[in-house]
Structure formats: C-alpha cells, structure tokens
Amino acid sequence: MPSEKRRIQERERQLKEAAKRSTSLQGWLRKSQPADEEQPQASRHSENVDQEEAHRADNLIKALNQKHESMQRLLEEDIDGHRKIEEKPIAVVEKQDEDKPGKIEQPGNKGKELFPESALFQNWDGENFSEAEQKEAQALFVKYGYNAFLSDRLPLNRSLPDTRDSRCLMKTYPKDLASIGVVLIYLDDALSILKRAIRSIIDRTPKSLLKEIILVDDHSTNDDLEQDFDMYIKTIEDQNPGLLMTRVRHSEQLGLTTARISGWKAATADVVAIFDAHIEVHDLWAEPLLMQIKGDRRLIVSPVFDRVNYYDLEVVEYITASYGFDWALCCTYESFRPEWYKLDDPSLPGK
Numbered sequence: 001m002p003s004e005k006r007r008i009q010e011r012e013r014q015l016k017e018a019a020k021r022s023t024s025l026q027g028w029l030r031k032s033q034p035a036d037e038e039q040p041q042a043s044r045h046s047e048n049v050d051q052e053e054a055h056r057a058d059n060l061i062k063a064l065n066q067k068h069e070s071m072q073r074l075l076e077e078d079i080d081g082h083r084k085i086e087e088k089p090i091a092v093v094e095k096q097d098e099d100k101p102g103k104i105e106q107p108g109n110k111g112k113e114l115f116p117e118s119a120l121f122q123n124w125d126g127e128n129f130s131e132a133e134q135k136e137a138q139a140l141f142v143k144y145g146y147n148a149f150l151s152d153r154l155p156l157n158r159s160l161p162d163t164r165d166s167r168c169l170m171k172t173y174p175k176d177l178a179s180i181g182v183v184l185i186y187l188d189d190a191l192s193i194l195k196r197a198i199r200s201i202i203d204r205t206p207k208s209l210l211k212e213i214i215l216v217d218d219h220s221t222n223d224d225l226e227q228d229f230d231m232y233i234k235t236i237e238d239q240n241p242g243l244l245m246t247r248v249r250h251s252e253q254l255g256l257t258t259a260r261i262s263g264w265k266a267a268t269a270d271v272v273a274i275f276d277a278h279i280e281v282h283d284l285w286a287e288p289l290l291m292q293i294k295g296d297r298r299l300i301v302s303p304v305f306d307r308v309n310y311y312d313l314e315v316v317e318y319i320t321a322s323y324g325f326d327w328a329l330c331c332t333y334e335s336f337r338p339e340w341y342k343l344d345d346p347s348l349p350g351k
Helices: 004-032 044-083 131-144 166-170 191-203 227-239 256-266 286-295 338-343
Strands: 180-186 210-217 244-249 271-276 322-325 331-334
Touching (some): 180 191, 180 256, 191 227
Parallel strands (some): 180 210
Antiparallel strands (some): 322 331
16 A cells, blocks of 8 residues: 555545546536527527526536535645654554454664665654564565554454544434344455454444344455464354354455445345455444434445554544545545535534
C-alpha cells in the first residue's frame, strides 16, 4: 500500500482528473446549447424545447460544480486528518498464537535503520528493531501491503477506540431483529488478519443475531491459509456450536465482485453483510443496520468505515459520507443530503 503522502497525491490526482472530465462535459454542454442566430426561423414550440434543454444543461453544470466543491472539501478534510496523525513511540510485542496479548517490551536502539525509503518505516519507527526484525517486517509488508509483522503480535481480541458520536451510546434496539450472516472475502491475506476479523465479529455481535460467517477464498495460495486456517476454524466451531461456519473456495481467481456473489449465494441468514476480510467491528455494529432494514426491507445499508492505518494498525476516525465510484471506478466520498446536516445529529442515518 502507498505511503500517506502517496495516498494524498493519488486523491489529488483523482480530483484533478474528475475536474478535467467535468470541464470537458461542461464545454460540450455549452456547445450543445442552440444559439439564437442559428435558428432564425424556429417556431415558438422549438424555442421552448431549446430553452428547456438549455435549462437542463445549466442544472447539470451546477450539479457538477456542487459535486466538485463537495469532493474538494472532503479531500481537504482527508488530507488534514492524515497530517494530524501524531507520532507515537512504538512498543515491541512478542508474537503470540491466539487471544493472549503479546509481552510488551520498551523499544530501544537495537540496530541501524535498514529501509529508510520504505513506506512502512517512514511511518513506523524502524530504529527500535533489530536488523532481523526489520527484514522480517519489510518482507511481510512487501508481501501483504500492511504491517503483518505487527498484526502477528497483537491480540486477536484487542480493544478498539469508540469513534461513535456520544448520542449513539444512548440508543436502544429491539430484540426481534433479523438474523445476520457475515461474508468475508479474502485472497492471500495474513492469517492473523483473518483470525482477528472472525474473533471481532463473534465477540461483538449478539449470538441471537449472528447466524453464520461465510468465508470466501478467491483462490489463495499461501500455505498458512490451508491447514493452519482449517484448524483455527475447527476451534471456532467447537467454541461456538450454534454458529454456522461456511467455507467457499474458488478453483481459480474470479475477482472481488464474483467472490461477493458467491458468499451471498451461500448465505442462509435473513440479512447478509459483505465485507473484505481485513476489518474489525465495534460493539453494536449490527443493530443499527438491522434496525433500518426492519423499517424497510428494501434498503441497502452501510456503516461508516473508519480507517485502520496500514503501518501501525491503529484505528483512525473517518469522515461520515456516502460511498460511491466515479467513471474511472475510483472510490469517492459524497456528502449526504442537505436536510441531514440541518439536523446536526451524526447518530442519525444519512443518505
């Protein structure tokens, strides 16, 4: 994964490309508007039609401008958030197997910095580790794109900062909510990442609601995702006899969309939540979503996804926004409708 600087540059590049596309579209729209001198013999009916077309074109241009202003504001907030990340001393923890926290040791100067240009060590202090540890951490980072070295040393049931609005803590939910099945998609992810996602879902979802976890493997080739992962799933099944654990394995890599469809087809719960496998959930993550579906079963709902830093795995509160894609299939963050902001209550669902 790219460094924070590169992430910011990429978002700026996306915004500039979107602006260029919009400018071209605006120019085309303006050229498409009929000029008065080109149609001296037009009837009153055709003039009315032309005026309607010009009015629609103007409205489209205004909508594009509003979208760019929204994207610019969100980009600036995103950049400010990256720049405000505090530098914290990193503690070294011994690798552990399951839920027990690793033994924390105070870092010290154990070796010279071997990878000063690495996106990992530019954000994570490599001078506190031995040369062997730096080499292992860098090799895992190159392999996975995130700090798997640290992930292997964090407890699977680690606590997370509560990023919810304080008013969320005051809400209550009915007991008769629909059952939920969680689909996790993975392709050669680190084993500890998958274990932590599963434990997070089990520990922070009421047993009365969580019916199943469906694991969709889009043709992974890592050795530890075979026997080692199978043994872990068997342990989970023994510890949670009422929970259905379903495995779906593709015989070839079919891509994210097809993997999600495979998980959805395998699900038997009333509601299906589809996530990438490198996630962790908060307490009461499922109830607000199920409550909205209880009110209208036709809804497709989404939580707010906070960011987990790829370099130190800390959770950073992210902006509340709608998620979408532009024509280049780049992820975008859109503002909610104006009436949501007037309510001044982030605990309410937005759209």
